[in-house]
Amino acid sequence: MTTTGATTGLTIKPLSPVIGAEITGIDLHAEQPQSVIDEILKAWRDYTVLAIRGTQDLTMEEQLAFAGRFGDLGARKQAPEALRERTEGIYQTNEHTLLVSNMKVDGQPIGAFGDADMWFHIDSGYSEKPYKYTFLYGLEIPSRGGNTLFCDAYAVYDALSDELKEKLAGKKALHIHEYKRTEEVDIEKDISDSPHFFHPVFITHPETGKKALFVDRLMTRRIEGLDAAESDTILNQLFDLMESPQFLYEHVWQKHDFVMWDNRCAPHGRTWFPKEEDRLLRRCTIEGECLSE
Template sequence: MLGARVEGVSLEAPIDDATMKAIRAALVEHLVLLFPGQRLDAEQQHAFASRLGRPEPHPVTRHLGGDATIVRIDNELIAPPDLAAAPHLDHLAAHGAWHTDYTFNPEIPTFATLRAEIVPPVGGDTLWASTIAAWDALSPKLQGWLEGLEAVHWHGPHFARNFGIEKQGTEAVARFEAAFPPHRHPVVLRHPESGRRALFVNPSYTVRIEGLEPGESEALLAFLFRHLTQPRFALRHHWSPDDLIAWDERSTIHLAPTDYQPHRRRLIRVAVGSEAPRAATA
């Protein structure tokens, strides 16, 4: 089952190894864990997340010379992404900006955490969907075909715009594009801890299926995106201040609708681990 609520655990103080082992096992099983009422600061959140893996900065932040592993998602500081410049506007219009973090990169985070500091009076929810459940719901014949495929993932031009790289000139954009070229991943991965298979495509970054004609690729991706984002595979969380959510990046996609403007929303994010998706057939 996707999602679980964890009660009776305070993340403010150091956590013993047995409890951390149980938390990690619950994350692998349920994929998304809610820890309500955690009165943490950013450093305490960072300390908790580091028990799940090594904190890693956003790859674009690293490219720009930064090393911050505590990220403040605040619409008063950073505007929502310009989705009009995304690589698949038609898919985003149909399915929203669902994504797994950094799939345009060779490696993705293992886990991520979000903690709510300021929540808007309306909207501002976050949704997660299980790519394991979506895989399990496919027919065996389609599963067998998909296991042999690879997909190309790309960030699209909106990243250069949203990170302010375009303002630095054409040479800066060229360096950025060279650092983050399109990258291939398996369409189906095997979870390294549970061994379960999961779909590994998303509307934000997956741009084509290798080896298919353009029309075939578009049709298959449209089907997979529509399939992945069905409500039966998803949960929606309405934030309260001091909620902390941890999730498994390897077997989920997530979405943050921008339905709360002009109200302020601030979440603190720490991502940990870095691993290349492993093909189900490997």
């Protein structure tokens, strides 16, 4: 149901039967009153993923100023080639921003995550305190593909059998940095050099109080307390379930889209797009907290 704030003028319209809503009536170039921030926080609790369309020429400073109203800006945790700070035009970055792109300047990548399919993941899920919120602004969008798929991790938890909930209750899972992109980490050996952390398989969201599944295909490697075969079987069942269409919202990007989501309950992935076409998005995040069941 579409709603309009009586005092803020924000209109919030669901984007799918699952999760996601579009917000209109907001100017991201302007400083927002606290009433608008409060309404966005409520919408986040209700819809998890929020999209604002048509904000032309949003600068890095404006993006960070808006995101910073929701907490402490996150620091980048990416590969060295993606960490260079840039000052030129739409390629501008600093310690709080990251370019998500397949583009190159002088033969060198300007950002991270290239042009391959991106498996479902939780941003910085391998760290002790995964990011709380993620914000993406679309600067260059390919003619087709490159869509972002968002999973409703609340609904997936609710859909699990009581037997599986009971079996996994109280258990943690190992999240290791981009395990499925490299397949190079042998977790039976010393993994101290690979960023990793054990998080509860089920978390209780600190603000909503709702349970969510907290695993993802890209970085979750092993359920603690289970042997490798049983862990792999259960994890693959969970991955297949959470990537089923009934739990997904697919965001088809348009240039100047601004999409923000609650990273704790919206594992997300990216679809294929033509490698010869440019895709460029600017990301920033909000620091998170330790998660518990």
